[in-house]
Amino acid sequence: MRLPGRSGIVADLEDALQDYFGVRHAVTFSSGTAALHATYDAARIKAGDEVIVPAWTFHATASPLFHLRAVPVLVETGADGNIDPTTIEDAITPRTRAIMVTHLWGRPAAMLAIQAIAKTHNLLLLEDGSHSHGASHGGKKVGTFGLAGVSAGRAVHPRGHQGERPPQGAAMNSPFADPTFEDTIRAAAETDGVERFVVAAVITDGDRMLFLRRPAGEFMAGLWELPSGKVEKDEGIEQALLREVAEETGLRIDAVEKYLGHFDYTSGSGALTRQLTFEVTVTRTGPVTLTEHDAHEWAGPDEIPAVSDAVRELVTR
Structure with missing residues (x-):
């Protein structure tokens, strides 16, 4: 049960809870x-x-x-x-x-x-x-x-x-715990003329990292890469990261641990693209289910497959 009506200290409390949690409605009960x-x-x-x-x-x-x-x-x-x-x-x-x-x-x-x-x-x-x-x-x-x-x-x-x-x-300690993080990333990209974002995840199992191979017929076919994908229009960076990892590997992110940095490249369509890379933990590391790649590999620091120079520099810092 709750007190009938919405006035006085009940209204004050519910208004304060709405503001604190950033929600449209807060209702108090007994x-x-x-x-x-x-x-x-x-x-x-x-x-x-x-x-x-x-x-x-x-x-x-x-x-x-x-x-x-x-x-x-x-x-x-x-x-x-x-x-x-x-x-x-x-x-x-x-x-x-x-x-x-x-x-x-x-x-x-x-x-x-x-x-x-x-x-x-x-x-x-x-x-x-x-x-x-x-x-x-x-x-x-x-x-x-x-x-x-x-x-x-x-x-x-x-x-x-x-x-x-x-x-x-x-x-x-997630970078997304800072409410200004995404706005800062987007503002810097706009200044630099970046046209689209790609998010990538460094997923580890012990001292090994997960890499995926681009299939034949694709842009940069045969190149190994981190699980990654495009941030869709009106999609948040964190939401895109969760979605892409799940779609490309079947794994589910438990926590975003750290922002590792970015690099820029020109996509197959000619768009200036910025890849944002994050260190994440997943609920479990297998099985890996591929939907857009033809192979996956867990590799240690000394056995990284044929990735781009930008990816290699980022994951070996």
């Missing part, structure tokens, strides 16, 4: 459990629908589903306590309607990978952020990745569960 129940109802979860939820969470992440006669489907969590993205797809069935993510003990879940899974399977993405007020992942506050997010008004011990400090998420 408890996190009530807010979760309302979220499922507003998402039109109905009898027989399945919702994927983490096996380790507060009961209210799943229990409201029983009131709607829906079915919570429990999936495994990782070492950090959050839902393991690698277990989600195996739990998806024709009845799956949504994925509910809990950000446990103040540490954000791997939202970039989970967001990509939800998009691929046309599922609603919902978040329980009751343990993670103010936490961010890839520059976005938790609770703002999906259709709706719930944040219960409760305190979380600053040292996490059982007195242990939760580990710091690598994605907190």
